[in-house]
Amino acid sequence: MMAAEAKAADDIRQYIASGATAGLLEEEKGQQSPLMTAAYMGYPNVVSALLTSRLVKAHINDADEMGLTPWIAAVFSMKQTLWTCNPAVLDNPFKFIPMFVTQPYYTSNSVPPYKKARELLEAAGATHDMAQAKTVWLTACENQSAATKAKVKASTDLQKTVQDIGAADLNTQVTKLMQKAGVVK
Numbered sequence: 001m002m003a004a005e006a007k008a009a010d011d012i013r014q015y016i017a018s019g020a021t022a023g024l025l026e027e028e029k030g031q032q033s034p035l036m037t038a039a040y041m042g043y044p045n046v047v048s049a050l051l052t053s054r055l056v057k058a059h060i061n062d063a064d065e066m067g068l069t070p071w072i073a074a075v076f077s078m079k080q081t082l083w084t085c086n087p088a089v090l091d092n093p094f095k096f097i098p099m100f101v102t103q104p105y106y107t108s109n110s111v112p113p114y115k116k117a118r119e120l121l122e123a124a125g126a127t128h129d130m131a132q133a134k135t136v137w138l139t140a141c142e143n144q145s146a147a148t149k150a151k152v153k154a155s156t157d158l159q160k161t162v163q164d165i166g167a168a169d170l171n172t173q174v175t176k177l178m179q180k181a182g183v184v185k
Contacts, residue, residue, distance in 0.1 A: 001105045009045035016053045024056050033062060039070040042079055042106060044116035051124045060126045066140060071126040072133045075159040077114040080106050081166035083173065084148055085141035090173050103170070118159060133158050 012034075016024075026033040035056055038046035047070070050056045063069045076085075079099060083089045089096055106113055122128050137152055144152075148165055155161035178184040
């Protein structure tokens with residue numbers, strides 16, 4: 001994954017250096033911009049490459065209809081927290097397993113990808129509004145547990161909070177699966 005992300009970032013830098021701008025912003029209502037997608041996926045090299053464009057930087061705080069900005073998307077760390085936001089994901093192997101197998105990229109990377117994406121966005125001038133991030137999380141994550149909701153409301157760093165809860169929720173799920181398989185009692 002790291003090699004593919006690095007290659008994508010190099011391609012984007014070359015594209016931007018050529019003077020091209022097509023496709024750098026969201027094309028249609030309801031779609032995400034490449035910057036939003038890169039932040040949402042936790043690809044800091046791609047975030048960095050996109051931020052070499054003045055056009056992208058000028059739209060760094062663009063929000064979707066839900067209020068999600070690239071900075072908030074990075075804070076949410078969805079590839080590490082989706083099951084915390086929406087616990088039903090744990091019961092859907094078509095959603096859970098693809099996310100589970102990518103966890104080493106997010107948890108074993110020497111530079112935590114979502115943290116790095118957030119830092120890059122902040123350094124480039126992204127508005128970092130923790131209160132707005134909490135509001136969007138609480139609105140979007142309708143099925144989160146009451147305990148998660150309370151921790152989110154009390155959080156001073158939403159990214160750390162939801163990543164910690166996400167790791168605990170994932171550990172609980174893996175333990176349950178191992179118990180079910182008879183590997184652990």
